[in-house]
Amino acid sequence: MFNGKSNQAMVNTMELLLSALRAAAEVTRLRILGLLGHGELTVSELVSILDQSQPRVSRHLRLMVEAGLLARFREGTWVFYRLADHGLQRQLINDLLPHIESDSGDLARDLERLKLLRAERATLAAEYFQENAEQWNEVRSLYVPELEVEKALIELAGEQRNGNLLDVGTGTGRILEVFSESISAGVGVDLSRDMLSVARNELDAKSIENCEVRLGDMYNLPVERGSKDLVIFHQVLHFADDPLMAIKEAEKSLRAGGALLIADFAPHQHEFLRDEHAHRRLGFSDEEVTSWAHGSALSYAENLTFKGDKLDVKVWRLEKGRES
Ligand SMILES: C[S@@+](CC[C@H](N)C(=O)[O-])C[C@H]1O[C@@H](n2cnc3c(N)ncnc32)[C@H](O)[C@@H]1O
CATH class of the missing domain: 3.40.50.150 (Vaccinia Virus protein VP39)
Incomplete structure (x- = not known):
């Protein structure tokens, strides 16, 4: 029933899916997906929220970028990561996120830390605008x-x-x-x-x-x-x-x-x-x-x-x- 071309397409889809599933199938990597579901983050923000060493977090991130689950972009001295926004990997992420979100253990704690981190940054920005409002x-x-x-x-x-x-x-x-x-x-x-x-x-x-x-x-x-x-x-x-x-x-x-x-x-x-x-x-x-x-x-x-x-x-x- 399949011609050569669609067989090939199916093999590629299977490979993509397997590599995405493998990359997601680890607790820290699920936590990273859950965190990035709330917006893009830099490596150092992820390191501080996950409370793991930078090399370790970077290794997890690299694996997920290679599997197409995450996109990485550098801006000046900061490197940001965000969830893939299209394709099979995005569909997989959409299926996983509600389950990850329902976790009341690690991810709930991570999200609390993310809230604190953003609140600290918002305070710094608010101070800046307070100082500069008049001018x-x-x-x-x-x-x-x-x-x-x-x-x-x-x-x-x-x-x-x-x-x-x-x-x-x-x-x-x-x-x-x-x-x-x-x-x-x-x-x-x-x-x-x-x-x-x-x-x-x-x-x-x-x-x-x-x-x-x-x-x-x-x-x-x-x-x-x-x-x-x-x-x-x-x-x-x-x-x-x-x-x-x-x-x-x-x-x-x-x-x-x-x-x-x-x-x-x-x-x-x-x-x-x-x-x-x-x-x-x-x-x-x-x-x-x-x-x-x-x-x-x-x-x-x-x-x-x-x-x-x-x-x-x-x-x-x-x-x-x-x-x-
Ligand atoms: C660079 S100023 C620009 C103000 C104005 N649009 C202008 O062009 O003069 C950015 C403004 O965004 C506001 N801002 C930053 N984060 C915000 C948020 N989460 N919700 C609403 N306003 C926010 C700041 O308080 C600040 O007044």
């Missing part, structure tokens, strides 16, 4: 051609620029201000009370009455589902532990036919942004943004690039289908 409007323009990027955001917003806007990680509310004349209403959400208090003052001082700001987390947005025409992440996702999860959450707040704009850095090597400005990621590639679109039921529409002195900024437009 943020100067800091934000230090390394990027701001006005050009703002113009591009308006252009790429298309017809959605006239609707309801959600600005995620609004900071001092600059994006609300930029869109306030065209939108019907705008909401800015931010985790930093200090940034929000500057934003409220700015909106008041400029008599912008169709916009408000709210305290909230990009992973759990305090807005009604399906209520927004336009969602913007302007220079926010490079702080995120799990950008895809933030995009998925934002997608829920969009109406069918809505658009999501991301303005962030193109891939770069400026490690000082981690050390001095609390960045986690050193920019994003088109491929990564495309993979977020695939992972969140959005489609990738277009992008623009702006050359800066040190850094390039990109604006990407993703769209939610009119039928959804």
